[in-house]
Amino acid sequence: QSVLTQPPSVSAAPGQKVTISCSGSSSNVGNNYVSWYQQFPGKAPKLLIYDNNKRPSRIPDRFSGSKSGTSATLGITGLQTGDEADYYCGTWDSTLRAGVFGGGTKLTVL
Amino acid sequence: QLQLQESGPGLVKPSETLSLTCSVSGGSISNTNYYWGWIRQPPGKGLEWIGNIYYSGSTFYCPSLKSRVTISIDTSKNQFSLRLTSVTAADTAVYYCARRSYNSGDFHYWGQGTLVTVSS
Numbered sequence: 001q002s003v004l005t006q007p008p009s010v011s012a013a014p015g016q017k018v019t020i021s022c023s024g025s026s027s028n029v030g031n032n033y034v035s036w037y038q039q040f041p042g043k044a045p046k047l048l049i050y051d052n053n054k055r056p057s058r059i060p061d062r063f064s065g066s067k068s069g070t071s072a073t074l075g076i077t078g079l080q081t082g083d084e085a086d087y088y089c090g091t092w093d094s095t096l097r098a099g100v101f102g103g104g105t106k107l108t109v110l
Numbered sequence: 111q112l113q114l115q116e117s118g119p120g121l122v123k124p125s126e127t128l129s130l131t132c133s134v135s136g137g138s139i140s141n142t143n144y145y146w147g148w149i150r151q152p153p154g155k156g157l158e159w160i161g162n163i164y165y166s167g168s169t170f171y172c173p174s175l176k177s178r179v180t181i182s183i184d185t186s187k188n189q190f191s192l193r194l195t196s197v198t199a200a201d202t203a204v205y206y207c208a209r210r211s212y213n214s215g216d217f218h219y220w221g222q223g224t225l226v227t228v229s230s
Contacts, residue, residue, distance in 0.1 A: 002156065035216035037157075044206055044223050045157065050216035088157055092215045098172055099147070099159035099215070 003028060004089055004102035011108040016079050020105045022072040022089030028100055032092040034072040036065055039086045039104075048087075049074060081109050112136040114207050114221035122201075122228050128194040132207030132221060139188045140165040145210040146190045147217065148181060150203040158203075162210055163190055197228045 005023040012018040022034065034052050037045035047056055049065035052072065064075040072089055089102040118130035132146070139146060148160040161171040163181045171179050175194070183190040194201060204225050208217040 033214040033216070035214070037217070044220040045217070046220070047216055047218050050211070050218070051214045056218065090157070090159075090215075090217070096173055097170055099149075099162065099170075099210075101149075101157040101159060104156040 002103040003093060003096070003100040004091070006087075006089060006102035006105045008103070009106045009108065011110055012079050013110050014079050014081060017075065017077045018079060018107065019076075020074045020087050020089075020107070022074070022102050024070050024072075024091065024100075026070060027095035028070075028091050028093040029067065029072055030070040031094060034065065034067055034089055034091045036063075036072075036074045037088045037090065039088065045088060076107070079109050083107060084109050112209065112219045114209065114219060116205060116207050116221045116224040118224065118226070120225060120227060122197055122226060123230050124198055124228055125196055128192070128197050128201060128226055128228070130192045130205055130207075130224065130226070132190050132192075134188045134190075134209075137209075139183065139190065140185045143212050145212060146183065147208050147210045148192045149206045149208060149217070149220075150201075151206070151223075152200075152203040160192065160194075160205075164212075199228050202226065202228045 036049040039045040052067040053065040087105045093100045113135045115133045145162040147162040178195045180193040204223040206223045207221045209219040
């Protein structure tokens, strides 16, 4: 069982918006930066969001991140079929002194 | 452009030791702004953080693996390595090496990953 909790799956139609939640505690999400990763089958994860809400230069602004208290959220607008992938949140846990990931969320674009 | 490449045996027998090396190119492994980490992903499952190492050799390990894991670094070769002892079938996974930002903790650059199967 993952330290960070994500919904197993989310779905939405092309062009719509979807959000993926990542719930943790004060020892991880609440007091450390959250990052988000996109992973296609058979490929390495790719960084989408870092420092809670910053995007690497190559990531389109359709992807956004936010954090409130012990929960973080990834938002994707203007959904495309090419966005179908698994999405993971990650952060540091100050009590465990360990990196932690969410269990992952499979996005389906209907 | 920073690149990371994992290398090592793809098949390890139960109870033996898994050894992987990550070769870094396009940047120095001695850069003080980064840690270097290992993450694994069992088939069909999520990501599991294994541990990080700093250029100085200081390490952090996943608590559940700590008794079996050693991560080391060779700055002269721009490489870092993973050793996991007493492996079982549960250690079968794709193993990734990655660069972790020192301050914010994100893994910005990843290797392509290497599948390690534990089987006799």
